[in-house]
Amino acid sequence: MMKTSLLRQAAATRVALAVRPAQASFRASSAVLALARSSRPSPALPRPASSLLRFYSAESAAPQTSSDNGSSNLVTRFEDLRRLGVHEHLVNSLTKGLGYETMTDVQSMTISPALAGKDVVAQAKTGTGKTLAFLVPVIQRLIASQPELASPRAGGRARSDDIRAIVLSPTRELAEQIGVEAKKLCRGTGVVIQTAVGGTQKNAMLRKTRIEGCHLLVATPGRLHDLLSDRSTGIDAPNLAALVLDEADRMLDVGFKAELESILDYLPHPVDVPRQTLLYSATIPKNVVNIARKFINPTNFEFVQTVRADEVPTHERVPQFIVPCRGFENLPPTLLELVRRELRKTLDDSDKLPFKAIVFLPTTSSVQAYATIFRRLKFHDRLMPRIFDIHSKLSQAARTRSADNFRQAKSAILFSSDVSARGMDFPNVTHVIQVHLPQDRDLYIHRIGRTGRAGKQGEAYLLTADVEIPAARSRLPGLPIKRCTDLECASMDVARAADVPQVIEDIKNAAVKIPYEVVKDTYASLLGNAIKDVDKQDVVYELNNMVKYIFGLDQPPALSTKFVNHFGRHIKGLRTVTARDIEPRREYGNRGGSYSGHGARSEGFEKLERLAANENGGSRGRARAPRPAF
DNA sequence: AAAAAAT
Missing domain, CATH: 3.40.50.300 (P-loop containing nucleotide triphosphate hydrolases)
Structure with a gap:
């Protein structure tokens, strides 16, 4: 058939x-x-x-x-x-x-x-x-x-x-x-x-x-x-x-x-x-x-x-959506909300292919962090399909195992770096989800090309933070990307929401158990990745919020002075390592819901909050203001 | 300290 x-x-x-x-x-x-x-x-x-x-x-x-x-x-x-x-x-x-x-x-x-x-x-x-x-x-x-x-x-x-x-x-x-x-x-x-x-x-x-x-x-x-x-x-x-x-x-x-x-x-x-x-x-x-x-x-x-010069090299049958998220801290819960929503759709409709998704992330450490969070979630959520991950920091044996397992799985999520962006033919992938901006338009096209293969259907989602939206517009011209606004976690103020939805609780509870080393590597790798057309200061703000509100750190991970100098001395909110440096304390543990942002007055964050208060209408304010996306 | 790709 x-x-x-x-x-x-x-x-x-x-x-x-x-x-x-x-x-x-x-x-x-x-x-x-x-x-x-x-x-x-x-x-x-x-x-x-x-x-x-x-x-x-x-x-x-x-x-x-x-x-x-x-x-x-x-x-x-x-x-x-x-x-x-x-x-x-x-x-x-x-x-x-x-x-x-x-x-x-x-x-x-x-x-x-x-x-x-x-x-x-x-x-x-x-x-x-x-x-x-x-x-x-x-x-x-x-x-x-x-x-x-x-x-x-x-x-x-x-x-x-x-x-x-x-x-x-x-x-x-x-x-x-x-x-x-x-x-x-x-x-x-x-x-x-x-x-x-x-x-x-x-x-x-x-x-x-x-x-x-x-x-x-x-x-x-x-x-x-x-x-x-x-x-x-x-x-x-x-x-x-x-x-x-x-x-x-x-x-x-x-x-x-x-x-x-x-x-x-x-x-x-x-x-x-x-x-x-x-x-x-x-x-x-x-x-x-x-x-x-x-x-x-x-x-x-x-x-x-076979693609006309004036034609987009993507398939018409693969609808493309962008989900503008308030900040980096909204990305993991929004991803979970999207996964659960799409999963439910396929369970309710027997005509649909089982949910099989590839989630692309920009760095190996972030792949590792997300895969670990979702594996923990699966522990309490029997609807969650099997989780695999693939990136260059894994042994080749582990990479091959992940690729083979995902290829054969009916329903699964593969968290991937750009190793799988090109050419890989995993059968019946129903969703390609990109978290953060891809480096360029061609990479975006290759990534979404993992679905909708050989005449089949598929859907593509791009989860970005508001600060990335201007860059998204200039990096991804001429593509039929529509704005998706019906995911509630995308626009929520994760720090101050009065009654936080269960999705955010679930993410926090899973994320707080991620080893500090992994959080630190993810933080540093996303900093290193954040070059080009997104404002560096915005990225530092965003990442600091993410490690605070999702991973529960009471201060940003420490970086070497060499790295901080290389990144830019003028950038505020980066914490440098000292001789007596200790691991940041987790703001919340297993309790869930008790964290509301108070008590986080350590150096890195303090600077941020002062800056946010003083720079009314600064780049931060502009980025946070609702603006039309796509 | 940033995909990938030799050890």
Whole structure:
């Protein structure tokens, strides 16, 4: 039943596409021309001293447009791949083994040019099957170059020092996921897949690879570089025929630049060994196309966008809401209120999928703190689903366990850092909830892309404090975000409310038991995270209120003078550590309800209160005033 | 003391 609606949906989008083929090919060819133009050295841009520049010079022949890719090549069903010469074992694996029938737009538009050996830069919405779109042509071309790979037995001849294709991913879990998909696809062929990521036993991987060999390696950059730079591993790719960058914009940004370049130094030069490069993502910023031109062959590539330039790269079927909260101290109770409300909806309506949510937080410590609070809540609340967490401070074994458990769970909440923001395909996620602002618009888009996948429904919520709202407006332009005002904890004065709702009591009772170290790390990490376009002084106020009213500290956590100086000497309300420093006392314990803010007159908070009183109409006052959001 | 990514 799920499958038919998926197919219907896919068919509908294809029809929509068919009515604008001229437009599509115009866009593609103008993009090609734009690339060709920009491949002249631009005086405005600093010249990167990268070895990548050697790859394709500006003197290359005139670019082809993509208009020669006429309708004769148009494939819309996986069965049609037989016509393009894809080996029957691979087609059978797709159609009979995995049950795929109709292609999505990206698959339909990129598989044939990629099969023809073209480089491809592709942008398509989240959850539309980009992984399959690059795996099919890469694997088919492996088989075409070594026909004996079409049958299972040929695997015995695979070598670990003759890898033919490499897929790079920005996170370990995504690499594992791609590896699993590739292995399913290659069942019934002789193509051997290996996965190489950090946090796993390198020697075990090497032993396995030496025995089984490897045609296609799926890896994260760090481990791949480690393997290639150490000759004794026996891992090499002197005949590399394909390089895929999944989440290409991420892989090409500064965070990965150095590592990627030194990986390329261990791979054959494309002038000596012709190589196909495939770059796929849901978001391709313009500057990435600029960087990408060093990777792709300007005379033989296709730029495929299944998202129109003026279109939002999110799904219409995923409604997006922003919940402006009075202060940071309102965020945890508002999250709990939202979770309970949505949980109740799914319990009352058997037509709805069970509540399965990912909650994104900006730092690893905050993920840890929230997950611990909600685990404690679950102890007293039998409606609360299972709680998982995933972030880079966990061991890889724990990360994998969380990801697998959440993938298999019917109803659950996964608290996550941005490890899971891109590419992860957890089935039937009904809600994506972001707490605090994401660093940028693309990250917001990737995060909400964890729901509404493969034609399914989903909802997206963004919980922010009022002080973050102006930044939210400028960071998230052009998105169909509606304001959600019907959560009562969002606007409540947590400090002074006369009769505090049960939700806030529940949160406080769970939060007060969180170890001080975790509170302190969360506080410091959110301070460190609060850069850019949110006023630092506002953030200090907000965090101080949060540790006071939610975690019950009688003074803000102490920071090193070094950190405080680095953050800004003029910022008020930060407490520095002294020789005789002791852990702040908890203002309230297990009692619940007795805390009303009195007696909290220690240094950090005292300053705040004075400031708040003196600065009438200061930034604090403005931020607290009700203002229209979105 | 701020996602991620090698040990």
